[in-house]
Amino acid sequence: AREEESDKIKLPLSVVRKSRKTFINVAEIANKLDRQPEHLSHFIAKELFTEGSINKEGSLVLTGSFLQSNIERALRHFIETFVVCKSCDSVEDTYISREAKLFFLKCGKCKASRCVGNAIEGYTLKEKPNPKLRGLI
Structure with missing residues (x-):
C-alpha cells in the first residue's frame, strides 16, 4: 500500500564534521518530532557508542566523526521506538x-x-x- 504524504516526516537533518567532532541539529529535529532534545541526543549518542552534549546553538556535539548514514539509522531507530504508533x-x-x-x-x-x-x-x-x-x- 502506498502511503499518504502526510504520514511521512521530513526531517531537517544537518550533519557537520569538524576536527574529530560531529555536529547534528538535534533541537530542530526534536522540535519537528515533538520530543525532548535531551532524549533524542542521549539516544543518538548511545546508538553510536559515543558521548555528546548539546551546545548553545541546539546542536548535538558528538565525540568522533560519524557517517550521515549511521546518524540516519539511529534517527530511524528513535522514530520507530518513540514516535511511530505500532497500531x-x-x-x-x-x-x-x-x-x-x-x-x-x-x-x-x-x-x-x-x-x-x-x-x-x-x-x-x-x-x-x-x-x-x-x-x-
Whole structure:
C-alpha cells in the first residue's frame, strides 16, 4: 500500500564534521518530532557508542566523526521506538507519558499505548530499523 504524504516526516537533518567532532541539529529535529532534545541526543549518542552534549546553538556535539548514514539509522531507530504508533502507524499524534516508573508511547489517533521502557533516557534499541520506516529522513 502506498502511503499518504502526510504520514511521512521530513526531517531537517544537518550533519557537520569538524576536527574529530560531529555536529547534528538535534533541537530542530526534536522540535519537528515533538520530543525532548535531551532524549533524542542521549539516544543518538548511545546508538553510536559515543558521548555528546548539546551546545548553545541546539546542536548535538558528538565525540568522533560519524557517517550521515549511521546518524540516519539511529534517527530511524528513535522514530520507530518513540514516535511511530505500532497500531496505526501514526507519527503526528503520539506522545510519551510516564506512569509510575514506566514510560509509554501513547497515540491520540487510535488511543493505543505501549511501554517503551522504564528509563527512557537510557533506552537503546538492539534490533534493526523496520523497513516500513520508508523515507522518514
